[in-house]
Amino acid sequence: xxxxxxxxxxxxxxxxxxxxxxxxxxxxxxxxxxxxxxxxxxxxxxxxxxxxxxxxxxxxxxxxxxxxxxxxxxxxxxxxxxxxxxxxxxxxxx
Numbered sequence: 001x002x003x004x005x006x007x008x009x010x011x012x013x014x015x016x017x018x019x020x021x022x023x024x025x026x027x028x029x030x031x032x033x034x035x036x037x038x039x040x041x042x043x044x045x046x047x048x049x050x051x052x053x054x055x056x057x058x059x060x061x062x063x064x065x066x067x068x069x070x071x072x073x074x075x076x077x078x079x080x081x082x083x084x085x086x087x088x089x090x091x092x093x094x
Contacts (some may be wrong), residue, residue: 019026030036071080071094080087084094089092 010012027036039072071084072078073090073092073094075092076087078087078089080094086093
């Protein structure tokens with residue numbers, strides 16, 4: 001892991017700790033700003049069980065299949081077994 005990634009990870013952890021430590025203050029500030037009432041309205045009107053189900057299914061359909069053992073080359077349509085990076089026939093990256 002590079003130094004830049006470690007710095008970003010430390011900054012994220014510090015931010016998370018500060019947010020968790022001030023959760024009541026942030027919640028009261030959001031309530032005064034009207035965000036809580038807006039969120040309740042949005043949940044009541046637009047976040048029904050059907051909408052949540054459809055959103056989850058669409059997100060799952062967008063994910064690539066995990067652990068796929070058989071791939072096909074995009075160029076020559078040859079079957080490739082296992083985690084191949086390149087096609088043996090045409091040399092195309094899979």
